[in-house]
Amino acid sequence: xxxxxxxxxxxxxxxxxAFSLYTADEKRRRDASPWTLVQGVLAPLQFVVFLVSTAxxxxxxxxxxxxxxxxxxxxxxxxxxxxxxxxxxxxxxxxFGQYLFARPFFWEDVFSMLVLALHTAYLAAVMFALLPxxxxxxxxxxxxxAYVINAGQFLWKFRLARRQSxxxxxQAVRA
Numbered sequence: 001x002x003x004x005x006x007x008x009x010x011x012x013x014x015x016x017x018a019f020s021l022y023t024a025d026e027k028r029r030r031d032a033s034p035w036t037l038v039q040g041v042l043a044p045l046q047f048v049v050f051l052v053s054t055a056x057x058x059x060x061x062x063x064x065x066x067x068x069x070x071x072x073x074x075x076x077x078x079x080x081x082x083x084x085x086x087x088x089x090x091x092x093x094x095x096f097g098q099y100l101f102a103r104p105f106f107w108e109d110v111f112s113m114l115v116l117a118l119h120t121a122y123l124a125a126v127m128f129a130l131l132p133x134x135x136x137x138x139x140x141x142x143x144x145x146a147y148v149i150n151a152g153q154f155l156w157k158f159r160l161a162r163r164q165s166x167x168x169x170x171q172a173v174r175a
Contacts, residue, residue, distance in 0.1 A: 021104045021161045026095050035091035042084040053077045057137050067133045074140040078119040108153045115150045118143035
C-alpha cells in the first residue's frame with residue numbers, strides 16, 4: 001500500500017464489491033478449474049523461456065554469433081505464449097463464462113492482444129524473410145518488452161486477488 005493511502009481506504013479497496021476481483025461464485029469456479037493449475041505451471045515456465053531467449057538474443061546482437069539458436073528460442077517462446085493464451089482463455093471461460101475480455105481481466109487481455117500481435121509479426125518476419133535477422137531479433141525484443149508489461153499486469157492482479165482473499169478470511173474470522 002502506498003505510504004500516502006489511509007489504511008481505511010486500503011481496507012475498503014480490499015473488501016468493497018466495486019474493487020473485488022472475483023465474486024464468490026467466480027472464486028469457487030477459479031479454485032475448482034484444472035486450468036488454474038495449468039496457468040500456475042505455464043506462467044513461470046514461460047518466464048524462464050523468456051529469460052533464456054532474451055540472453056540468447058542479446059548474445060547474438062552483441063557478438064553476431066548464434067543467430068539460429070536465438071531465432072529458435074524466440075520461436076519456442078512464442079509457442080509457449082500461444083499455449084498460455086489458449087489455456088488462459090479456457091480458464092477465463094471456466095471462471096467468468098467467456099473466453100476473453102472478462103471484466104476483471106479486460107485490460108490485461110487487451111494488452112495480451114498486442115503481445116500476441118508482436119510475437120506473430122516476429123514469426124511472419126522469420127517465416128517469410130520479411131526482415132534481416134538482426135531486425136527480426138529487435139522485433140523480438142519489442143515483443144518481449146510488451147510481454148514484460150503484460151506479465152506485470154497479471155502479477156498485479158494475482159497480488160490483488162491474494163490481498164482480497166486475505167481480507168475476506170480476516171472478515172470471516174471476525175464474524
